Amino acid sequence: MKKLHLPTVLTFLVFVFGLAILDLSAATSEISISERRKLAQVPEFSTERLFDGRFAVGYAAFLQDQVAFRDDFRGIKSWMERRLFLKREINGVYVVNNDIYDKFYGIDQRYIDRAATLISHIAELIDSDRQYLAVIPSKAHMLDRTKYLLSDQNAIAETLTQNTAVPYIDLMHLFEEPQPNLYYVTDHHWTTEGAIRAYQTLVQAMGYEPVTDYHFEEVTDSFVGSLYGRAAMWSIPKDRIYLAHNEALDGMAICRYATLDAVECSDSVYFREKVSGLDPYDVFIGGAAPIVVIENAKAPTDDELIVFKDSYSHALAPFLAQHFRKVTLFDLRYVRKEVIFDNFDLNGKVVLFLYSTTILNTDPQILN
Amino acid sequence: MLFSSLEFLLRFLPATLLLYYLAPRRFKNPLLVVAGLFFYAWGEPTYVVLILLSCIVNYGLGIAIENNRGNARGRAALLSAVVLSLGLLGFFKYSDLLIATFNNVFGSTLALLNLPLPIGISFYTFRILSYIVDVYRNQASAQRNLLSFTLYVSLFPELLAGPIERYKGIAAEIDDRKHSIVLFAEGVHRFVTGLGKKVLIANNIALLLESCRTTANPSVLSSWMGIVAFAFQIYFDFSGYSDMAIGLGRMFGFHFMENFNFPYVAQSITDFWRRWHMSLTQWFRDYLYIPLGGNRVPKLKWVRNILVVWFLTGLWHGANWNFAFWGTYFGALLVLEKLLIGRYLQRLPRFVRHVYTLLIVLVGWVFFELTSVPDILAYLGNMVGLGGIAAVNHEAVYLLQSNAVLLALAFLGSTPLCTAIYDRWSEKVAVRAVFMPVFYLAVLIASVAYVVDSSFSPFLYFRF
Numbered sequence: 001m002k003k004l005h006l007p008t009v010l011t012f013l014v015f016v017f018g019l020a021i022l023d024l025s026a027a028t029s030e031i032s033i034s035e036r037r038k039l040a041q042v043p044e045f046s047t048e049r050l051f052d053g054r055f056a057v058g059y060a061a062f063l064q065d066q067v068a069f070r071d072d073f074r075g076i077k078s079w080m081e082r083r084l085f086l087k088r089e090i091n092g093v094y095v096v097n098n099d100i101y102d103k104f105y106g107i108d109q110r111y112i113d114r115a116a117t118l119i120s121h122i123a124e125l126i127d128s129d130r131q132y133l134a135v136i137p138s139k140a141h142m143l144d145r146t147k148y149l150l151s152d153q154n155a156i157a158e159t160l161t162q163n164t165a166v167p168y169i170d171l172m173h174l175f176e177e178p179q180p181n182l183y184y185v186t187d188h189h190w191t192t193e194g195a196i197r198a199y200q201t202l203v204q205a206m207g208y209e210p211v212t213d214y215h216f217e218e219v220t221d222s223f224v225g226s227l228y229g230r231a232a233m234w235s236i237p238k239d240r241i242y243l244a245h246n247e248a249l250d251g252m253a254i255c256r257y258a259t260l261d262a263v264e265c266s267d268s269v270y271f272r273e274k275v276s277g278l279d280p281y282d283v284f285i286g287g288a289a290p291i292v293v294i295e296n297a298k299a300p301t302d303d304e305l306i307v308f309k310d311s312y313s314h315a316l317a318p319f320l321a322q323h324f325r326k327v328t329l330f331d332l333r334y335v336r337k338e339v340i341f342d343n344f345d346l347n348g349k350v351v352l353f354l355y356s357t358t359i360l361n362t363d364p365q366i367l368n
Numbered sequence: 369m370l371f372s373s374l375e376f377l378l379r380f381l382p383a384t385l386l387l388y389y390l391a392p393r394r395f396k397n398p399l400l401v402v403a404g405l406f407f408y409a410w411g412e413p414t415y416v417v418l419i420l421l422s423c424i425v426n427y428g429l430g431i432a433i434e435n436n437r438g439n440a441r442g443r444a445a446l447l448s449a450v451v452l453s454l455g456l457l458g459f460f461k462y463s464d465l466l467i468a469t470f471n472n473v474f475g476s477t478l479a480l481l482n483l484p485l486p487i488g489i490s491f492y493t494f495r496i497l498s499y500i501v502d503v504y505r506n507q508a509s510a511q512r513n514l515l516s517f518t519l520y521v522s523l524f525p526e527l528l529a530g531p532i533e534r535y536k537g538i539a540a541e542i543d544d545r546k547h548s549i550v551l552f553a554e555g556v557h558r559f560v561t562g563l564g565k566k567v568l569i570a571n572n573i574a575l576l577l578e579s580c581r582t583t584a585n586p587s588v589l590s591s592w593m594g595i596v597a598f599a600f601q602i603y604f605d606f607s608g609y610s611d612m613a614i615g616l617g618r619m620f621g622f623h624f625m626e627n628f629n630f631p632y633v634a635q636s637i638t639d640f641w642r643r644w645h646m647s648l649t650q651w652f653r654d655y656l657y658i659p660l661g662g663n664r665v666p667k668l669k670w671v672r673n674i675l676v677v678w679f680l681t682g683l684w685h686g687a688n689w690n691f692a693f694w695g696t697y698f699g700a701l702l703v704l705e706k707l708l709i710g711r712y713l714q715r716l717p718r719f720v721r722h723v724y725t726l727l728i729v730l731v732g733w734v735f736f737e738l739t740s741v742p743d744i745l746a747y748l749g750n751m752v753g754l755g756g757i758a759a760v761n762h763e764a765v766y767l768l769q770s771n772a773v774l775l776a777l778a779f780l781g782s783t784p785l786c787t788a789i790y791d792r793w794s795e796k797v798a799v800r801a802v803f804m805p806v807f808y809l810a811v812l813i814a815s816v817a818y819v820v821d822s823s824f825s826p827f828l829y830f831r832f
Contacts, residue, residue: 004800005553011805012556013385015812020382051413056375063374067820076817085572085777088770091821106584149766232821 023068032065034074035229036278039065071234078232091230094140094148098236099185100227104140107151107361109159115360116163119353122308122337123166127347133166134202136190136312136356137175139183153357160360166353169205171198184239187225188358189281192216192242192315199319206350208323214244219272223280241280243270248322251298257291260343269294269318284314290335291328294318299325304349308332310359324350369410371559371612372566372819380407381616384524388620389547397519397542400620404522408488415486418456423518425452426496427511430503434510442504449500457493460486465687488528490684492521494651499535501655508536516542525616529609531627531647534654538622545621555618560808560815562611567815569778570604571822573597576771586757589764591750593771598733600778603632606645632782635721636713637701637728648684652677671707675699685736690744694735701728 031038043049043058050056067073081087082095094101123131135157140150154172161168174197175182175190182194190198200210223239255265266286274282285292294317305324307313313329321327330340340346369376384403391399409416429449436442464480471478499520502508511517519542526533580586580594610627617624627647634640641649660673675696682695705713713721731748738744749755768775780786793799 002549004795004797005550007801007805008553008556008808009549011809012560012812015809016377016382016385019816020378023378053411053413056369056410056413060373060375063378064820067374067378067816070820073813073817073820076813077821080814080817084773086770086773088766146762149763 019068023063023066026066026068028066031278032070032229034071034224034232034234036224036226037229038278041066071232074229074232075234082233088148091232093227093230094143095231095233095236096143099180100231100233100236101140101143101148102138102188102227102358103149104138104153104357104361105149105151107155111361112156112159113163115355116160118332119160119166119308120164123164123351123353125341125346126306126349126351128349128351130206130349131166131351131353132169132202132206133160133164133353134169134171134198135160135360136198136354137172138356138358139175139188141172141175141357142178156357156360169202171201174198174201184223184225184281185236186223186228186231186239187281188227189225189312190315191239192244195312195315196244196319199316202352202354203320203323206323211246211248211319211322214246214249216242216244218242219270219283220275220280223275225279225281241275241283243283244319248296248298249318251296252318252321253295253297254285255293255295256286256289257293258289260291260339269321281311281314285317285329287311287314288331288334290331291340292317294321294327294329296321296325296327299323301325304328306330306344306346306349306351308351308353308355310354310356312356313354316354320352369407371609371616372563372815374816374819375410377816377819380410385619397515400524401515401519401522404519404524404527407524408522408527412487415489418486418489419492419522420518422453422456422492422496423521424514425449426500426521427514427517430500430510430517431512433500433504437504437506446500446504450497453493453497453500457489459483460489462683462687465689469689485687491530491532492527494532494648495526495535496521497655498532498651502535508539511539511542513543523617523622525613525620525622526624529606529613530645531610531613531625532651533624533647534651537625541622547621551618551621555615555620556808557804558611558615558618560615560811562608562613562615563815564811565604565608565611565781567608567818567822568811569774569781570601570608571818572774573604573771573778574601576767576774577601579767583763585761585763586750587761587764588751588753588757588759590761590767591747593764593768595730595733595737595747595751596775597771598737599632599730600775600782602733602736603628603782604778630782630784630787632726632729633722633784634725634729635718636705636710636725637698638705638710640725640729641698641702648681652681656680667707671703674703674706678702688739690735690739694732697732697735 028041029039030041040058040061042062043055045055049058078090081090088094089103092103094103119133135153137153140148141153143150145152157168157170157172175194181191182197183190196214203210219241221238221240223241225239228236228238249269252269253265253267254269255263257263269285271283271286274280274287279287281287285294288311299322301323303324305320305327307317307320307327307329309317309329309331310333317327317329328344369380371377380403384399388396388399388403405416405420408419426449429445429452432445433442433449436445460483464482467478467480470476499508499511499517503510511520520533520535520538521527523533574597577594577597580590580597583590607628614624614626625647627645629643629646631640631643634643657673657677660676661669662673663670665673678695678699679692680695682698683692685691685694713724716724734744734747734751738747750757753759794804
């Protein structure tokens with residue numbers, strides 16, 4: 001009788017004690033590559049923090065982030081969700097043919113209306129007859145909306161075109177049909193190829209002849225983006241990041257404004273050291289900054305371009321800069337429009353409002 | 369600390385098991401007391417003092433009651449203990465409800481106290497009261513050892529969410545209990561299945577509930593799916609917790625009472641409440657319903673007794689009138705079954721009785737889950753398609769498809785089928801020695817995987 005129950009008891013004890021010991025002896029790490037975030041560390045201890053419960057909360061977060069085999073456990077859960085529970089989505093993403101898509105569902109009309117109001121407002125403040133508006137769909141735009149739970153992102157573009165007088169350049173149709181390589185598999189951003197496709201449509205609408213002559217350099221074959229950790233399906237191949245080169249692109253200079261007084265300049269629009277950082281997509285113009293200025297001394301025109309943008313423009317901006325002496329990128333999430341108008345002269349320049357549906361739909365901060 | 373947290377599974381449990389089994393017999397109880405207080409203090413560092421004071425005072429009052437059985441001093445001690453326990457519970461749990469209601473009725477603006485509710489106070493208060501009354505009724509002798517009494521109150525498996533163990537049911541095991549591999553294996557079975565119920569089913573189906581509740585496109589289907597999801601969530605959450613508590617008890621040599629007996633297969637409301645949160649219904653029966661006279665009183669008084677008991681049972685679940693309504697709703701239905709429809713009900717086919725019971729229970733969960741009258745009415749309206757909402761839409765179909773396996777598992781798990789299969793096969797050598805251990809390991813790994821990849825998910829019953 002006893003012997004019959006021994007395997008049960010031993011299984012339990014070996015699991016609980018085994019995992020506890022392995023967990024205690026495992027080294028902690030600073031960051032999670034797969035989830036692209038800093039991991040919680042052992043919380044600071046003090047009697048005050050102990051008694052107000054902060055220590056317990058911090059310790060729980062520490063254990064959850066640093067548990068031994070964390071990625072394996074997350075992979076097991078992902079597998080169970082897909083294979084056992086036959087869930088259609090996992091952690092808010094869809095995995096379709098080994099490609100990860102964000103679940104773009106639910107449009108908050110208030111955000112879109114407020115974005116339209118803001119864009120109209122800024123456009124009216126600028127004295128320029130060459131202003132444009134374009135919307136970048138999230139990757140889920142390519143999926144069949146009858147098969148998945150997805151909102152029609154065209155509705156966002158329609159709201160913006162109906163509520164602003166700024167001429168609209170349609171990028172949505174470029175990303176409608178399922179096509180590989182326009183977006184990263186593991187990230188929500190578009191690839192260099194996707195950005196080039198949008199670039200061609202944009203500059204054509206602005207009246208320039210798109211440049212088609214590039215050679216490409218692979219800077220990494222192990223890029224994991226924001227969707228990768230959510231899908232937690234480790235068999236999905238990692239992404240490669242390609243940088244485009246030609247004489248114009250390689251001759252550009254860039255200045256990044258952390259504030260108006262803290263400016264860092266560099267002679268390449270590509271920041272290779274970022275490839276080994278938390279977000280390798282930051283290789284493009286160095287990642288997010290309130291204000292970024294790209295100068296192209298060899299530009300065929302003296303035109304200047306102003307872009308109100310989100311991170312999709314990071315991969316795109318160098319291509320646009322092939323046609324402009326100067327491109328200035330404003331990220332309204334990090335700089336107030338009053339600061340921009342007080343310090344920069346936007347009149348007479350080409351202006352582009354370029355936002356992704358994701359930011360338009362979720363980030364009221366673009367209304368800063 | 370939650371049983372389904374990594375702090376518990378990877379730190380507290382192994383450490384406590386190790387020390388407990390290494391400790392000589394006379395140190396086992398002190399160790400469990402320390403473990404229980406640590407377990408409590410981890411989440412409630414200040415209110416642990418409240419438990420300790422309650423233990424000391426009620427320990428003294430219990431002895432006073434026993435020493436003065438039948439005389440006025442004994443009754444005074446009983447009264448003080450009851451007033452003290454209910455006073456603390458009332459103060460911490462219900463004062464804001466009373467203040468808010470008073471403000472509503474009289475248009476006053478008295479400030480709310482906004483006291484955080486000491487975790488588990490509803491449970492340990494009822495355990496203490498059961499001890500006090502059992503001693504007063506001479507159904508148990510007073511515990512002369514303060515440590516043993518503190519152990520009864522602070523026994524960590526039952527501390528936060530029950531079962532609400534009767535003192536007399538566990539008194540003997542507090543002072544003398546046996547440990548064995550068989551008992552420990554039973555404990556593993558209950559703990560692991562409970563963990564799976566909580567982490568793999570309840571937490572998972574809570575996501576479906578969330579989707580149905582927050583949808584911008586409600587439909588009749590999504591409303592029903594939402595309330596079914598809640599019914600499954602609360603059942604697997606709470607019965608899973610009870611299983612884990614009972615299982616942990618076994619690992620440390622205790623036999624706790626059962627708390628659930630497949631409530632969703634009930635064939636009447638009377639039957640449902642014999643199967644749902646049994647330790648609470650029995651507590652109210654023994655310590656309130658019967659002292660009120662039970663059913664050995666004129667009919668009208670009997671109806672009053674039932675309604676009072678169920679009003680309070682409802683209110684026990686939360687300091688909000690929707691809980692009181694939820695309880696009274698069941699009280700009224702119990703009266704109805706006992707006086708009018710019970711005998712007709714019995715003549716109906718089983719299937720019809722199931723449908724009748726489940727409908728009433730599901731509608732009841734709407735009162736339970738939503739706290740305001742407009743929300744409740746709107747939800748009930750959605751369930752019957754009022755206000756022109758669609759019967760079915762793309763979102764509802766998608767959610768149903770995406771959760772079909774989960775719902776089917778929850779449905780099966782709510783029936784005695786798995787237990788029947790287990791009982792039939794579990795003593796076969798291959799099953800006991802090979803299949804079940806593999807099953808436990810799989811559930812443990814899967815549960816940890818879900819815990820690791822989850823945001824915070826407390827047990828529903830912790831707010832009670």
